[in-house]
Each structure stands twice: as C-alpha cells, then as structure tokens.
Amino acid sequence: MASAGPSTQSASAPAAPTQVQAQPLVAQGDWTKNLVHLAKTAELKKHALTLQLHTAHILSAHSTLDQKNKTIQDLKEQKNKLESERVRLLKCLREVNEDRDKADILEAQITSECADLRTRIQQITDGEYALAKRDVDALRAELGQPPLPSLQATLEEKSQQYLQERRLGADAGAGAGFKRGADETGTGEHAQPVPGKRPRGRPKGSKNRVPSKSAAGTSASAPAAAS
Template structure:
C-alpha cells in the first residue's frame, strides 16, 4: 500500500514570509526603539557632572594645600626676617659703639704720639745741653778744682759718671724700699726698754686700785674672839 507524499509549503509562501521579515528588520534599524521617560538620561548627566566635580574638587584641594604650605613657609620666613632685622640692628648699634671707641682711641693715640714727639725733642735738647756743658765749662772747672785740691793735698773730686751712678743706685734703693713698705704695710715701731709691756702696765696699776685698811668684818671678828677669851 503506497503512501502519497504530503504537499509542503509552496515557494511563493516562503518568499512572501522572508520578504516580510526583511521589511520588519529594516524598519527596526531605521527607527530604533526609544524607552519612555527621561530619568535614566538625567542620571547619566548627573553622574557625569558628579565625576567632573570630583575631579575639579581634587585639583582644587591640591592647589589649596600648596597655597597653605606656601603661606606657612612665608610666615616662617617673615619671622626669620624679623629676627635677622633685630640682630642687624643690634650689630649696627654695636658697630657704632665700637667705631666711636675706635675714634676715641685714635684721638688718644694721636695725642700720645704728639706728646711722645715733644718729650723726645726735649730729651734730645737736654742731652745736647748736657754734652755741651760737660765738654765745655764743666771739664775746665773740674780740671781747675782737681788741680787745686791736689795742691792742697786733697783727693780729686769724683767723676761725673760716678756721681750719676750713685744717684741712680740711691733712686733704685728708694723705689725698692717703697715697694716693700707698700706690700708689708707700715713698719711697727721698736719697743724701747723704757716702754713697759701691756702686762706690766696692768700689773703696776692693779695695786693702786686696791683699797687700803682692814678688810670688811675683821674688826668684828677681833671683838668676837676677845670676848671668847674673857
């Protein structure tokens, strides 16, 4: 028993179905579907603005930190500058004082130089005068005195150098004596034999202070002893 094959879809139906599918796809591509409502677009815009705000806020924080750090450094530098100015003022005052002292020292030194030159000139004049007198009138007078003393059997006068040496030695002895006196204090006076010691003075004065006569109660004792004998 043979089976008759069932008839399949015709070619025309297949072609018509494929064409409708292609038409729907084209309409969908050219006209995309849009969701109803604007909430999600606002959320996206809000998120984008929030991200941009965070970015700029972070940049602002970095710049603010740099500015604050610079202000702190500037305050420290200002304080250091004030300290330096105060130190400079102190140094300027000290410099002015020292310059004034140096000026006074220079003036005193100039005066001392003038005084030294004056004294040196006076010393030179005195030496010239001494030499002139020694080689002139002094030598002739000394020669005449020595001749006359020799004729009279007397010793000659000491030389001028010898007299100057004796004078210098006496001056040095006086200086040493004054120095030793200043160091040790005043020299105590020597006690002579006529000056009594303090102990001797008190011993000699004490008998003079003793009262003369009988001691108190001696007369009564004598009367009492006499009555007992009777």
C-alpha cells in the first residue's frame, strides 16, 4: 500500500512545458542593396511628382505670358492707330484754327468796311441827298407833281425786286434740271428706243434689196418647170 502512493502521485503530476526556441530570420541575397533601391525609387517618385507640379505651373505661366504678350501687341497696334488718328485730328484742328483765324480777320475787315459804308450812307443821306431831295420835291411841287418816294421806300422796293429775281432764277434752274433729267431718262422728244426690243414693220431697205443668187435660181427654175 505504501508503494502504491508515490506511483499514483507521479502519474497524476502535469508534464513540464517544453520551451521552443525561435529560429532567426536569415536574409537571402543582397537585401541591403534592395532596400536602398526601394528607398531611392520612393524618393524618385516624390521628386518626379514635384517636378510635374512645377512643370504644370511653368506651362500655365507660359500660356498666360503668351496671352499677355498678344494683348500687349494688340494694344501697341491700337495705340499706333490711335496715334495716327491723333496726328490727323491735330492736323485737321490746326487747319480749322487757321481757317477760323482767317475767317475772324475777314469778318473784322468786312465789319469795318460795313461800318464805314453805313457812316458814308448816313453822311450822304443827311447831307447832299437831303438837300438834293428837298430841291427836287420843291420843284416838283411847283410843277404840280407828287414828291418822290422816301429813301426807305426806294430801298424796300429794290430789296423786293432782288428777292423776286432770285426766286425766278431758282425756279428756272429747277425747271432746267428737271428737263435735263427727263432727256437723260428718255422721256423727252429725243427719246431713244429701248435696246433689245425689235421695232414693228418691215425693215428699212427691204424693198430695194437685191435677191441672192440661190433665190434668183429658184425663181427662174419655177417657170421652166411650169412650162
């Protein structure tokens, strides 16, 4: 009985765990070189992306620069046109100013002449004309004739006569222009026939026209056949 106890205890005791040692990883081939290659490849991709981004920015800037240069060229052409137009307008303005100065000088000269003429007319009217008209009216009154019309009435009559002559001249010019236009369009007495339209009737000279040889032979053979 005493010997059975220890054997039972030894049979029921748990087994001791066995420790498994991990096997170390052994690199095969030149792994250092591969690692460096992978690192350089990743760095190359990074720099390539950066380069592509900068290239896109440069291309966009070049496109914008081309557009700006084209705009500058268009502006230069427009500026040249405007400068030419400015020079032309300045020349025209200078000519207009010169013509205006000439017109001002001529106006002042004519105004001075008109003032001199008015002064002379007034002097003659108040002096020699008044004395002469008074003598004439006195003599006409002695002869039983009516006095002469006043100077103002004479001037108004001359003005009316001048306006009447101008109106008649304008009417005559308008009538001559209308007649000339009618002759040109062919509605007057010397109207020309419309080209392309054949006149009616027998043509001129058809009665006295000499028949051709073929027609003469045909007419001569007809009586012979009849006989």
